[in-house]
Amino acid sequence: MISFSAFMGTSGRAQSLPAWLRFLLTAVTVALGFAARQAMDALLPTTNVFLMPILGVVVSATLFGAAAGLLATLLSSLWLCWAYLPPLESFQVGDPRQFWGLSLFVIISGFISLVIGGFQTTLLRLRDAHAALARTDSQRRLLLQEFRHRSRNDLQSLVALLLLRARAAPSSAAQDGLREAAEHARALARVHTLLAQEAIHEDDPTVVDSRAFVEGLAMELARTHATEGLRPIVLTAEAEPHPLDSERAILVGLVLNECVTNALKYAFPDDRPGRVQVRFSRIDGEFHLTIEDDGTGTSPEEQTNGNRARPLGTGLGTRLLRGMAAQLRGSFNRGPGPGGAGTHVELRFPAAAAGGRG
Template identity: 35%
Template structure:
């Protein structure tokens, strides 16, 4: 109902002549109804909805016209003119009260219309500014990513190159979130399934080199707040990067699957591979600590998933999405 009223108030009004004609028809229709059925309500009260509708759809002039016309055609005025008698104070008081209420209704609705139009204009301007900000932020982040990538390509030290490539991937995660935020059409919300698909494709291109490794994304489309989407993207980035780093040595190929699903406990993000598994001597590195920190920040938990082959990590985040869209979507990269 609220959205309907906002749409009516903000829409373009028809020509004034149309409003006057429709208002005249409504007043005459109510007058005819009164003479035919003689409602138990006071004879002026049925005209108030006409005043409201006229002011709502055709503006303040139509509402004032409906008020004055219905007051002039009401039985009290007609009886006074026919009898030639002096009006009683109570009759005059009610006529004045009715005209006052009708005029106030027309003025109030016009004020509401003006306020709604100003709010919608401000919202449109804010949306445009946020869109421009997200676009510029994304471009700046991609420029930083390109500079870091060039530095990584020039490095001869393997550890330094690996650190720079990790930094490139993390910056791209945030840049992609800004791009999704700009395209989402929702202030501060990102459709996380499409976001993860784009991240999976980008990570596959960045990390696999010539190895036949496929990144598969199976995600339930849902909208979440932008900071939450960035955290989910960073967690997925670190887990996929670890899988590429340890699961497929010596040029081996395989599949890394990113799964995002909604459960009663919250959102579950899992990353699994069919590689050689985690080396027994592997210690928690920066990426693993970052995953635990991000999950903890959202009140979630991280746990390993037992598998016969390969390795898997499941992250449970007790969050509620802003909206869930359609069904799960799968894609390969």
């Protein structure tokens, strides 16, 4: 069975022929139609003399365009006058009823030709528009990919510069501040690296698959910290697959990076074994990102819950986490894990973005 797209492709190739060849083929089509009609004269009554000519008009207009359909209408009318409408072998029509029938045939055939031509023109424009959109989408993907690569490279250069400045800083406080800033820049570079890889959604380059993104980032953090020494810490990640726009994915990635990094660095002193678990899910219209560890935990004064908080370390990490949660229109909470052991961190934010995507 011939598909519609294949038929339109055949029609498009036929209409790309030279005009003289299209008109010649139209005349051949009309002649074949009347030849078939004459071959069936014994089967079809004379009242159906307009049937085959209309089919010839439809075929000509479909294959060769509206102009060919109008030409087929003219040729068919002349042939009808000559061969079927009395007086025969004359271009005159003696019977008024036959004259009005011929006039109606011309009107209907001309209208069919124009409708088919307009339909084909619309389809060709839609095809061209679709091709242009496909090219635009491809260019957008390339530009977005290039932007992410450049952002990652620029951030890596910034990390190197901050670490260089930290070594030359005159005080330990300045050195610690510059190193902490370098860590945040490295986290952002890590997120952009993952966005430039397999986490991108197939249909929209600005949308991320949450499972690939969260699990990929968690495993990247595990590999990064594993190179710092053989530490008996197991990091696992489980994420549900949901579409997540890149803007919010960056914030989720930064929160995940900060919390997992803190757990790997500080929750297990003296090389003690432990476990860090990351989960991402959707519950009742909200996305939940949770990070749990069974490490040393935090004291009640260090819990972040609502508006009561005591800054950890310099307090910059906690303020950043709460700020990123606010950008997501969500909440960030940190406290003891189940049974009071370890630390439980949870980020909640609406599944629907501010623009309505969810």
